[in-house]
Every structure is written in structure tokens, then in C-alpha cells.
Amino acid sequence: MSGSLASKKIILCITGSIAAYKAAFLTRLLIKAQAEVRVIMTPSACAFISPLTMSTLSKHDVHTEVSDGNSWNNHVELGLWADAMVIAPCTATTLGKMANGIADTMLVATYLSAKCPVYIAPAMDLDMWIHPSTKANLAKLESYGNGIIPVGNGELASGLSGEGRMAEPEDIVTYLTAKLASRQDLKGKKVIITAGPTHEALDPVRFIGNRSSGKMGIAIAEECANRGATVELILGPSKLSTQHHNINVHHVISAEDMYNATVSKYKDSDVAVMAAAVADYTPQSISDIKIKKKEGDLNIPLKRTKDIAGHLGSVKENQILVGFALETNDEIFNANRKLQKKNLDFIVLNSLNDKGAGFQHDTNKIRIIKSAEDIQEYPLKSKTAVAVDIVNEISKLLKNK
DSSP: OHHHHTTOEEEEEEOSSGGGGHHHHHHHHHHHTTOEEEEEEOGGGGGTSOHHHHHHHHTSOEEOOSBOSSSBOOHHHHHHHOSEEEEEEEOHHHHHHHHHTOOOSHHHHHHHHOOSOEEEEEOOOHHHHTSHHHHHHHHHHHHTTOEEOOOEEEEOTTSOEEEEEOOOHHHHHHHHHHHHHHTTTTTTOEEEEEESBOOEESSSSOEEOOOOOSHHHHHHHHHHHHTTOEEEEEEOSOSOOOOOTTEEEEEOOSHHHHHHHHHHHHTTOSEEEEOSBOOSEEESSOOSSOOOOOSSOOOOOEEEOOOHHHHHHHSOSSOEEEEEEEESSSHHHHHHHHHHHTTOSEEEEEETTSTTOSTTOSEEOOEEESSSSOEEEOOOEEHHHHHHHHHHHHHHHHHHO
């Protein structure tokens, strides 16, 4: 047990449930397993178990508020620090807040900032556990990629008997050990990921671009990094960013920039994921001064950009190469043709005909195509959850190699 949790950085979050007393035993077990533990408590949790108790057991200050009146507790920094976040016990109230992004506690603010896996151990009475709103919130949280630790069955605080008991501390540690061990399946691997759009300059002011935000590529980069990989993220112009300690970000602007940065890293890589929306064409020439408006139409001669995935496929040795296809028509046919032409191991297809998929969404709906006969379709999910599906496929291929 200790081998899997040794040196792991774990945020343990406690909410206002009678099961809060179990958090003391859980903390001791995590410390015994050589994990480093930081504790967050909601204000209502403090009525069930004291912050002093948790501070003594964890050997660190306990966070109960975003601000304590004298200073600001950095929930963003804490969320980036952790290898895992565990909410045990998690009440129906906190489930609802997490599912809907209501950041009125230090716990939920940290949850919304966390880049690590999040595991939830619910605790509530039977009637609350089986209520449709609870089930809907759990389903939503699972769709975000969070893990739900199964509840126990037995006597409840109300006197009823049934499901809703928080899992026992020993069972939670066993669950975490298995999950965190399996999530290191990319340890030692070097992964290149391209993400975001490219901007092809017309003059010092204008450019040709697209609507890609980079969300999908960044989500894949963070999932690979969480699973132990060293990631080189080649990121086009995007408002988004990542601060994961296992991700080296290389900012680029044009398709030529992205080509050069990607090719320079490819030889030493184990995996390359081409998630960027790279321009297929770029102006033949760039004006040194702003192009002035004049009578008549403006014609801009364009030339083809270098095919990054195509080049990588032509020089591929033992690397796994993954491509993306965003289509509006003849989706399967076009994706299969791209899969074969670029010598990809698999291609991730999404269609603008699917509601909630494509650019500028927090969700995506994909098909993973390995051949014309091997097509796996997934339901609409958050891009974080989609990243898990994609990286799972990469992990399988690495094991087979």
C-alpha cells in the first residue's frame, strides 16, 4: 500500500456530516502510507470534528475559509499542488455545489482549480442518497471525470438501514491506492501535444485564424501529465493556459512555428497527439504595413502550409501518433482517409453536426477510429472526461508495444 501512496500529495476535504469523525482515521492511514496530506474543512464540518484535531494529525494548518480576515488562502495554488483531491465525507449539499460550480467555500473553490484527479466519498441518509437530484449531481460529477467512491450499506445516523454510509477509511485508502497506481501508466513517457489555433499573418494587424480555443488539447496534456508523462505542449494563440509541473509549454503563432516546434521534439518522443487546429493555407506574402481599404475586392493569394501530422507519420519509428478530424460532412469517410494517409495509430473524430461538440465548448462528442472496422463511439462528455478516454487508448497502445 505504501509504495503507491508514498510521497503523493493529497488534499483531504471534510464536509458537515456525522461521518466527519472518520476523516481522522483516514488521515492517519494516509500518513502511515507515507502520503503528504493537506486538509480543507467546510465551516459546518468544524461542528463535527475540530480543525485542531485535523491539523495535529496532518501536521499542517487546516484551511476552512478562502480568507481568514488577515490573509488569503490560495485555493489555486493548493489545487495545482495536489496529486489527488479526496472529499470524504461529501454531503448532498457539497455534491450539489461541486456539480454546479457554486464556489462559496474554500473546498469548492479549490475543486474548481484542481488539475489533479478528484475522488468523492458521499455520506448521507438513505432518502437523500436515492433522491433524483443526488443521482443527477453524481452523474454530472462523473461526466466531469471525477471518481465516486462507492457508499457502504448498513445502519445510518437516522436509525434507518441502507445505502448512504461513507466508505470506511481502509476502503478509501485501498481505492486510492488502486486508482493512483493505475494513473501512473505513462510514467517515464515523453508526449508531444499540439493545441489551439494558428494565426497566419496578413499584415502587422490582421491574420487568418479559426475558432479553436485549445481546451481539448490542454485537457489531454493535463491528463497525460497526471498519469506520469513529461509533456511538451505546443500551444497556438489561446487565452487558456496550464501550470501543471509536468507540462512544458511552447507558445507558437503560425503553422510554420508549430511545424518547427513539433518536428524538433518528435524524435525523442514516445507519443504525439495532434489536437491543434492548424491552418491549411497561409498568405504567400505578408505586408510590412497595414493593408489599406480601397475600391473593389481584395484578393489574397494563399499557399499550402506544411502538413505536420503527415510529416510525422512519414518519419514515424516507434512513436504512437494520434490525429484529430473535425468534419461537417462525410465524417467517417474523411476521417478514415486521413487516418491512412498520415499513418496515424488512431484518429479522434468529432462533427460540428453534433450539438455540444467542436470549438468553443466545454464538452465534446467523439469517435475513436483505428480502422474502417474499428470505430468506438462515445457519448457527449466534458472535455476533461473525453481526454481520459483518449489517453486510455494511448495507454493501451503503449502496453501492446
